Every structure is written in C-alpha cells, then in structure tokens.
C-alpha cells in the first residue's frame with residue numbers, strides 16, 4: 001500500500017509542476033500565436049523624481065496693494081517735544097502715562113506719556129476722568145478715541161456684549177441676552193471693530209516668525225441662503241464669487257497674523273500675502289505652508305522676489321533677459337489633499353521654492369512634518385467664535401463688511417485675550433491659591449506674549465479702553 005501513496009504524492013507534485021509551467025509558457029504562447037504586427041506602445045511617462053527648478057518670470061507680477069501702499073503705518077514726527085517732568089506741587093496720584101493729547105495744533109499731540117497731561121477730576125460727576133494738557137491748556141476725556149466715548153451705557157454692559165460677540169453668539173442672540181436693541185449691539189460691534197483694527201495695527205508689526213501657514217475657509221452670506229437674491233444670481237454668485245475667509249497664522253506662537261475676506265482669486269491672494277508681509281519684519285522671509293491653491297505661488301513670488309540675470313549659454317548673440325526669481329531664502333511647500341466623495345484619499349507634499357532639506361531644517365526642531373494642521377485647527381476655532389461663518393447656523397452675515405467686523409474682533413481677542421493651552425509655561429514653584437482651590441501650576445500665555453508683542457494677558461475691557469496713539473511710540477531704553 002505504501003507505493004500507492006507514494007505515486008499519489010508524485011502525481012500531485014507533477015500536476016503542480018505542469019500548472020506552473022503552463023502559467024509561465026501561456027503568455028508567450030499567446031503572444032506568438034496571432035501574427036499581429038508589433039504595435040508601437042506609447043512610451044510610459046516617467047514621473048520625475050526631481051521637480052524641474054523654477055525658471056522665473058519675465059515680468060514682475062502686479063500687486064494692487066503694493067501700488068497703492070495706503071496701509072503704510074504713519075511715521076512719528078522727527079523731533080519729539082521735550083518731556084515734561086513736574087517739579088512743583090504735590091505728587092500726582094493719577095497715572096496718565098498711557099494717554100496723549102489729541103489736539104491737532106498741540107506740539108505734544110500723539111506722544112504717549114510725555115508728562116504733559118494732568119488728571120482733572122470727573123466732570124459733572126460722570127464715570128470718566130478729564131485730562132488737561134499743560135502745553136495747549138485744553139481738556140479731553142480719557143475715553144476719547146475709544147468705543148466708550150459719548151456712550152451713556154455702563155462699561156460693564158458694553159464689555160459683556162462685545163465679549164459675547166467674541167465668543168460666537170450672534171448679534172440678535174446677544175441683544176436678547178442683555179435686553180438691548182439689536183441695532184445698538186451692531187453699532188457697538190462696528191465701533192469696536194474699527195478700534196480693534198487700529199489696536200492690531202499698532203501692536204502687530206515687525207513680527208519675526210519662522211513659519212507661516214495659510215488657509216482659506218468658505219463663508220456663506222445669508223443673502224444667498226435666504227433666497228433674497230434670485231436663484232440664478234445665487235448660483236452664479238456661489239460658483240463665481242463665493243466669499244472666503246483667508247487666514248494666516250504662525251504655528252509656533254499661534255499668532256493670527258492676518259484675516260481677510262474675499263474671493264478665491266489671484267488678486268485676493270496678492271492682497272492677502274501683501275497684508276501678511278505688512279505684519280512681518282521687512283527682512284523676515286519665513287517658511288510658507290499652504291494648501292494646493294496655485295495662486296499663492298505668484299502672490300508669494302511678487303512679495304519675495306528679485307531680478308536675477310541668468311548666465312549666458314552661448315558666447316555670441318544677445319544676453320538672456322533678466323528673470324523675476326524667488327529670494328534665495330524663501331521656502332514654500334504645499335500640502336495637496338485629494339478628496340473623493342467627501343473622504344480624504346491622498347495627501348501629497350510639494351516643495352515649490354527652496355529644497356526639502358532646507359524646509360526640514362526649519363520643521364525638525366519642532367518634530368513636525370510639512371503640514372497645514374495648525375491653521376486648519378484655527379479655522380475650526382474661527383467657526384466656533386465667529387457667528388457669521390459657523391456651520392449650519394442662522395446667524396450668517398448679510399454683507400462682507402459685517403463679516404470683516406466680526407473677524408477683526410476675533411483676531412484681537414485670540415491674539416491678546418485668550419491664553420493658549422499649548423503655550424503655557426510651568427511655574428517653578430506652584431503658587432497657592434486662596435481658599436481650598438488647588439495650587440496654580442501654570443503661567444497662562446497668549447499668542448501675542450509668545451510673539452513678544454506684549455507682556456501680559458489683556459482683558460477685553462483693557463483692550464477696548466486702550467487709546468491707540470496715531471503713530472508708533474519710541475521704545476523706552
């Protein structure tokens with residue numbers, strides 16, 4: 001019986017071998033059997049390992065904002081007046097060092113803490129102090145130039161209303177909570193936004209960062225949603241010019257460098273990158289990380305480019321024309337995401353300017369890869385804190401201006417008022433708190449503190465009471 005079993009096994013091995021041989025022979029047998037002429041197979045496209053180096057542009061790209069340059073910060077007059085030190089009378093009790101004289105014909109106009117102001121009591125028993133300028137002998141209220149000037153409502157009410165708006169409650173909701181008229185709330189928002197924009201401009205300048213992440217988020221205006229415009233117009237508007245909120249942030253300090261509203265076009269990209277360059281120090285060329293939106297390339301190249309004379313290729317003939325090339329220190333990479341049926345299927349990284357090594361030299365100290373995760377996280381915060389861009393909400397804005405005001409409020413609130421958990425510093429010794437609470441272990445830090453723009457966490461009240469001087473003040477030594 002043993003030979004039988006042996007033969008069965010041998011047969012099995014033979015069968016497997018025949019199968020294998022057939023599979024090996026089959027394709028060649030197929031190919032030889034029909035005598036078809038050899039077809040010219042198209043050469044397989046080889047994917048380039050090394051991307052082609054950027055050849056440069058023959059013309060400098062046009063930027064509207066650069067041409068007008070209207071948003072340049074006003075410069076301080078060359079010669080400040082002498083500082084006044086009071087030598088006579090009793091010591092002054094009220095600190096006026098954060099105020100300045102507003103009178104246009106006064107030599108001390110706009111100089112903060114120059115010693116020319118004296119507190120002069122509360123006129124008519126009102127809540128605000130009057131200040132006297134000893135140079136021009138004129139009076140002004142300490143709220144001049146702020147939201148509270150000329151308002152009869154209490155400071156607490158106005159601050160709480162603005163805080164509610166900054167935390168993401170809609171205008172009508174806020175009006176119901178505080179039993180104020182909705183139009184009053186809107187007017188306060190408009191005033192606060194104008195003041196906070198000036199506040200931002202006063203503090204946010206010459207910022208030095210190593211990285212900037214840029215992103216856009218979609219914003220729907222309610223005119224389109226409620227059918228107030230015709231359907232055809234709505235479709236056209238949605239297709240052609242939906243509103244986008246453009247966001248630029250520094251992932252290291254979480255500082256919101258710029259927020260803007262506009263279409264998703266080259267002109268807007270130019271304008272937005274222009275705003276970012278206004279905030280950054282002139283010689284600061286950070287690593288830019290964006291999504292795959294192609295117009296960023298031109299926009300970045302416009303503001304971080306220079307003319308380069310390419311070397312001659314042959315001895316005779318005219319010299320090659322100069323090319324507009326990116327600055328050698330400019331680094332730019334894109335994160336290109338492919339979404340299919342609302343699912344992310346692929347993420348690719350594309351190095352546009354600079355080398356992969358140089359980009360990783362910036363990112364590796366933080367343990368990061370090429371990403372836009374930080375700005376995407378902040379867009380989520382924006383959707384939570386700005387009622388006008390929330391998802392599936394009924395608090396959408398009617399107009400672009402309304403959206404801008406809410407975003408200006410959020411930008412300063414995020415940068416100066418909200419401590420960020422990932423930025424907090426552990427205290428060497430835990431500080432005991434009053435009562436039975438646990439000891440304080442962390443020192444809270446806001447993005448503006450990490451970026452070195454300010455030294456403390458601002459309260460909203462403090463921010464709204466801050467009188468923004470007309471020009472940057474000299475740094476005290």
Ligand SMILES: [Zn+2]
Nearest residue numbers: 101106133136
């Ligand atoms: Zn004066």
